[in-house]
Amino acid sequence: MVDATKTQPSNPSSDTRELSYAEALVEAIAELMKQDPEFLIIGSYILGLGPLRGLFDKVRDEHPNRILDPPTAEVGFAGFGIGAAMNGLKVLVDLSTASFVFEAFPQVVNEAPNARYMSGGRLAVPVVFHFLHGLRGGGAAQHSHSPQAMLWNTPGLQIIVPSSPADVKGLLPAAFATGNPTIFVDHSKLMPVRGPVSNSAKEIPLGVADIKRPGRDVTVVATSYSVQQAFAACESLEAEGIDVELVDPRTLVPLDRQAILDSVAKTGRLVIADETHRSCGVASEIAAIVSEEALGSLKVPIIRVTVPDVPIPFSPVLESELDPTASKIADAVRMQMTRKQVGAR
Amino acid sequence: MVDATKTQPSNPSSDTRELSYAEALVEAIAELMKQDPEFLIIGSYILGLGPLRGLFDKVRDEHPNRILDPPTAEVGFAGFGIGAAMNGLKVLVDLSTASFVFEAFPQVVNEAPNARYMSGGRLAVPVVFHFLHGLRGGGAAQHSHSPQAMLWNTPGLQIIVPSSPADVKGLLPAAFATGNPTIFVDHSKLMPVRGPVSNSAKEIPLGVADIKRPGRDVTVVATSYSVQQAFAACESLEAEGIDVELVDPRTLVPLDRQAILDSVAKTGRLVIADETHRSCGVASEIAAIVSEEALGSLKVPIIRVTVPDVPIPFSPVLESELDPTASKIADAVRMQMTRKQVGAR
Amino acid sequence: MLPELKQADLIELLNKMLLVRRWEERLIRLAAEGPSFGHYHVYVGQETIGIPALFALRPTDLVFPTHRNHGYLLGRGADPGRLMAEILGKESGLNQGKAGTLHASAPELGIPHTSAIVGGIVPIAAGAALAAQVKGSDQVTVAVFGDGAMEEGATFEALNIASLWKVPVVFLCENNTDEALGAAAGGYPKSVTAARDLGDIARAVGVPTLVVDGTDAGGVHSAMNEAVSRARNSGGPTFLEARVSRWPGSNPLWPELPGGEMELRYVEEPEAAPEQLRRWYSEKDGLLRYLREILSHGVMGKNDVEELDAKIHAQVEDAVRFAADSPYPPPGSAYLDVFAGRS
Amino acid sequence: MLPELKQADLIELLNKMLLVRRWEERLIRLAAEGPSFGHYHVYVGQETIGIPALFALRPTDLVFPTHRNHGYLLGRGADPGRLMAEILGKESGLNQGKAGTLHASAPELGIPHTSAIVGGIVPIAAGAALAAQVKGSDQVTVAVFGDGAMEEGATFEALNIASLWKVPVVFLCENNTDEALGAAAGGYPKSVTAARDLGDIARAVGVPTLVVDGTDAGGVHSAMNEAVSRARNSGGPTFLEARVSRWPGSNPLWPELPGGEMELRYVEEPEAAPEQLRRWYSEKDGLLRYLREILSHGVMGKNDVEELDAKIHAQVEDAVRFAADSPYPPPGSAYLDVFAGRS
Ligand SMILES: Cc1ncc(C[n+]2csc(CCOP(=O)(O)OP(=O)(O)O)c2C)c(N)n1
Numbered sequence A, B: 001m002v003d004a005t006k007t008q009p010s011n012p013s014s015d016t017r018e019l020s021y022a023e024a025l026v027e028a029i030a031e032l033m034k035q036d037p038e039f040l041i042i043g044s045y046i047l048g049l050g051p052l053r054g055l056f057d058k059v060r061d062e063h064p065n066r067i068l069d070p071p072t073a074e075v076g077f078a079g080f081g082i083g084a085a086m087n088g089l090k091v092l093v094d095l096s097t098a099s100f101v102f103e104a105f106p107q108v109v110n111e112a113p114n115a116r117y118m119s120g121g122r123l124a125v126p127v128v129f130h131f132l133h134g135l136r137g138g139g140a141a142q143h144s145h146s147p148q149a150m151l152w153n154t155p156g157l158q159i160i161v162p163s164s165p166a167d168v169k170g171l172l173p174a175a176f177a178t179g180n181p182t183i184f185v186d187h188s189k190l191m192p193v194r195g196p197v198s199n200s201a202k203e204i205p206l207g208v209a210d211i212k213r214p215g216r217d218v219t220v221v222a223t224s225y226s227v228q229q230a231f232a233a234c235e236s237l238e239a240e241g242i243d244v245e246l247v248d249p250r251t252l253v254p255l256d257r258q259a260i261l262d263s264v265a266k267t268g269r270l271v272i273a274d275e276t277h278r279s280c281g282v283a284s285e286i287a288a289i290v291s292e293e294a295l296g297s298l299k300v301p302i303i304r305v306t307v308p309d310v311p312i313p314f315s316p317v318l319e320s321e322l323d324p325t326a327s328k329i330a331d332a333v334r335m336q337m338t339r340k341q342v343g344a345r
Numbered sequence C, D: 001m002l003p004e005l006k007q008a009d010l011i012e013l014l015n016k017m018l019l020v021r022r023w024e025e026r027l028i029r030l031a032a033e034g035p036s037f038g039h040y041h042v043y044v045g046q047e048t049i050g051i052p053a054l055f056a057l058r059p060t061d062l063v064f065p066t067h068r069n070h071g072y073l074l075g076r077g078a079d080p081g082r083l084m085a086e087i088l089g090k091e092s093g094l095n096q097g098k099a100g101t102l103h104a105s106a107p108e109l110g111i112p113h114t115s116a117i118v119g120g121i122v123p124i125a126a127g128a129a130l131a132a133q134v135k136g137s138d139q140v141t142v143a144v145f146g147d148g149a150m151e152e153g154a155t156f157e158a159l160n161i162a163s164l165w166k167v168p169v170v171f172l173c174e175n176n177t178d179e180a181l182g183a184a185a186g187g188y189p190k191s192v193t194a195a196r197d198l199g200d201i202a203r204a205v206g207v208p209t210l211v212v213d214g215t216d217a218g219g220v221h222s223a224m225n226e227a228v229s230r231a232r233n234s235g236g237p238t239f240l241e242a243r244v245s246r247w248p249g250s251n252p253l254w255p256e257l258p259g260g261e262m263e264l265r266y267v268e269e270p271e272a273a274p275e276q277l278r279r280w281y282s283e284k285d286g287l288l289r290y291l292r293e294i295l296s297h298g299v300m301g302k303n304d305v306e307e308l309d310a311k312i313h314a315q316v317e318d319a320v321r322f323a324a325d326s327p328y329p330p331p332g333s334a335y336l337d338v339f340a341g342r343s
């Protein structure tokens, strides 16, 4: 696991403070609540079960009437969120652990994303579904899901996958500004990660990738917590003289295809690191796009570093066997550097 | 749309009869019911809403006590099917339209596929979930889903996507023979498709692709009804002198990767035709596999012919705009033949 | 009984109900002629639920229906031609052909969304009501759904949450299962619930209930008034069940028009109807019952009714012509309207 | 009251309940020591539900529990060491470390599957009961779940289907919400349902109900006997609600051991317990109540109980040692057991 307390270098300036991811997320929510009296939250395990969860209490105390604790009834309260959004509120629906989005699937994949389209463009549905995805340590098979790939297979949903305090702070308001139904994906291991957040900065536009680290030799595309893992990998690789370009799309829908293609055009080598399961996962789609649009740039075959097609086991040794860790990402990058080039065929 | 009444050539012999897909499916079910007194069916819209639906009445009449009509309560009756399978029955759970699998998602993706694994290999769950996927004509946004890609992102589920009467007849018993939870995907447009079915043939092993048409120039990988669309494309292309190899994996899990890789090694050109939505769809995974394992074989970039990332509109002109039809497949193949080769870079 | 409404309103009620009936009958003929517009559901035999119910609402109130939505759209004033065009997938349709019968909606008329997923609309409607509560408005929302929705867990969850949060919603359950022929006749099995009374489910989670004969326009209207005023006055949700027999033409999986259109003379002589519909026209058809009440109370004369019917027939023919003559949308429009601000 | 059982069984009941208590107390200490084994839930304060309920079953009957499953596994005879090892993710665990606390199961002991998804186990258990019905066996299945599961639509659906098909299942609802501190204390909010009585939900779909004080081992046992015999004799499902207060140590999101282990002297002098537990030990703890009943009826003497407790303490220490000493599974075993017949 990555050293969570370590700050990510990202052009710190006098205008910035250093915050944890959890703090930045809470700030973003608090500002939205304050700006807009018609902003509603349904569900309130937004920071997960970890030690930082108490940070949210302040928001809860300030707006007791606009934070509703629903019953354990996900399809019901997700639907409430959609209906409230159709009737003019901005609604953040927190599903807590990502795995519980399955309970809400009929609403999340078959109502929210279709409503605007079916109406012929007449109806806005400004609802954001929030959850914590991935390997959290001991979540085992039923509480460790990363459903963002499945949701990417559902047209009509924006999908946001921040990886840093600055990104979560800037992307949450941007999601609401579009008025479109959105999946906002956090990871409990991101919560303690610290980094600079600008005081003045506003929204980060959706669909603009962030080059988390420019590099020459190999492109690593990573999302969510895998960006942190990739970052750690970059550092050890740097010592070996391998210069990685780390591309963080930040949003899957809309996707900044050009940033990925440009980077691959430069490096000719692509590793994709992601915590969705391998088959039809996030990495599959990125690999498919590159194989359609930039085949000629690829010097060596793509490598996906993902969670294998295996349910998540409980035991820590088994869980970490499946984890796309920094060291697995580093190994994949090394392999990209040593492989025979395809052009030489 | 493909001429459904046309027979697919597939080594007919004296030992074969010609059946419609619907007839073959009903025969397969009838045989399973007869062979095993502990075979149970929950839900009975197996043939969909089309004119052939009456074919199922015979089975229903013969086994009134082993075909249960549940309430409109998909997560409930899917769970019943799982529990009954855990307690020793073989269970076919029919969810009718694929879109209704979302209602059952908590059971289908978070119970059935995990149970065996979480038990440490002690528990078998011989349940098969059946539904009709895809563009059925007027199903619009809420009744036209093809969830097999999402389900492929869920480890622990076998996924079967037959495209012909012979395949459906041979694959259904094979699914039950494994004892593993399975998604059995039909398409309402397949129901009237006719083809030879062997009298003596038994099961078709899972994980063995069928080369529906051998060819030299371009590999087309297609599944389910898209195989029929691709077949129609092959015929028009043949007249133009383009010789397509049509590979039908028949099962996504397990997947016959080798058959795909071998074909691509031979042709160097790959078109993937499929009715799941584009992003993180079935075609994405196949493209990703090839870009990892057979990059060197590819002479030109892969082309995916899929349903774009747009909800399915009602209007027939709009629906067919999104349909991966025979003519779109043919266009993609033609493009593969005219593109500049990557090797020439 | 007749709703407690002014004469003009009683006439307008009939106008709307007859429009729904004639429009749906024509739709079934259209479907028989082809080309297919997919699986669809008609509102024949339930007009005396939806139309009087709408009369208990203000224009600013919201209604969220299901797959059986035509009556509500027409009732709220959607153009019959544009609704027909929608069902045929034409560009001039209410939703430019993107919705079809299953999803047609009219946000501008207070019908923001139709869900064709059984149980799907119930939490959404209740959530819209929650929004009114948060905004401090006195708007009321109506969730309309069939008895089948009472089998779905989503409906149960929505009832519970609505009860806990006391949102201003009316759960209008149209129970059309009396005498349903069920799967044996090639249709959906009839309501499959172990509840003896659907209201028991709502009452279990503290939602007060009302039940009415759905063929009694006056009864529906007054029960709806009660439910709406409870919601409007911060009294929370009500579950209102309106019971009707299923119209024989709706029983099969695909609607049929057995014995042709309803004839006005069935008002007085239901025996004149074709055999298989005789009982239905004499005892079960709410619209005929309303016509009988209108006539016996002298709200309208026989001639007035005949004139109205002729006018509506003409209106429906105009609608069909409009729809038939309308062009299909340009194929490229399939890609529009996925997201706001982007195509 | 004491269950109507032979003396040896009454002693065995105590043995099991005390084992659960001591084992869970030890688990909490283990969690505090680290390393973390993830989020977990203990059965302290509910022993007098699960253990007497299991005594109403035959060994061939099935039990399907939830995330709060330790009591059922130990109660059905799972090896305390192997369960502990499972929770620590060791190879010698009941499920080779694949399950952990949330999913530990023992198919060979009639606990085929545990679901940690609220409401998830209810339809599955009822489906297992359906299988017994189809096979013509007289096996009974018990679905065990918390009050929270009554908020999930899946549970409602399962109740309805079980009622329609009259499957031989007992829905055992462990309502531990009395006096729950709720979200304010950093835990889950207490049961959020508008139902005044959870049984109303079951009765709404025709499932007969029973309710008992969950601290009354005898009451639980006899209610369970009634429910099981209805199921065994083709009488269909029963909803049995057992009510207890939540053990203060279970209230927070992560279990705690406030004031240390339960001491046997609290049987006679609950005032000796630390302040925050005094009321619980004097009025709410079913296990202490059972101990008091055992002693006052002379089933066992004070010395016998102390000896038993010492024996159990030793057994638990053995379990911890076994678990601690067991190796982790080989990493490669992560890939096994996904599918039958394939790795
Ligand atoms: C979740 C879901 N399951 C199944 C269906 C298929 N279906 C369409 S209409 C219908 C019957 C609905 O009955 P009811 O709610 O009583 O409405 P009615 O058609 O009688 O007005 C069913 C089961 C569906 N649309 N959605």
Ligand SMILES: Cc1ncc(C[n+]2csc(CCOP(=O)(O)OP(=O)(O)O)c2C)c(N)n1
Binding pocket: A072, A074, A100, A103, D041, D067, D068, D116, D117, D118, D119, D145, D146, D147, D148, D149, D176, D188
């Ligand atoms: C579908 C789902 N939603 C939310 C959760 C998170 N969760 C875990 S335990 C719990 C409370 C369950 O309460 P109850 O069913 O009464 O069981 P108890 O823990 O009180 O025994 C919740 C909400 C979950 N596991 N599954």
Ligand SMILES: [Mg+2]
Binding pocket: C146, C147, C148, C174, C175, C176, C177
């Ligand atoms: Mg109905």
Ligand SMILES: [Mg+2]
Binding pocket: D146, D147, D148, D174, D175, D176, D177
């Ligand atoms: Mg509880």
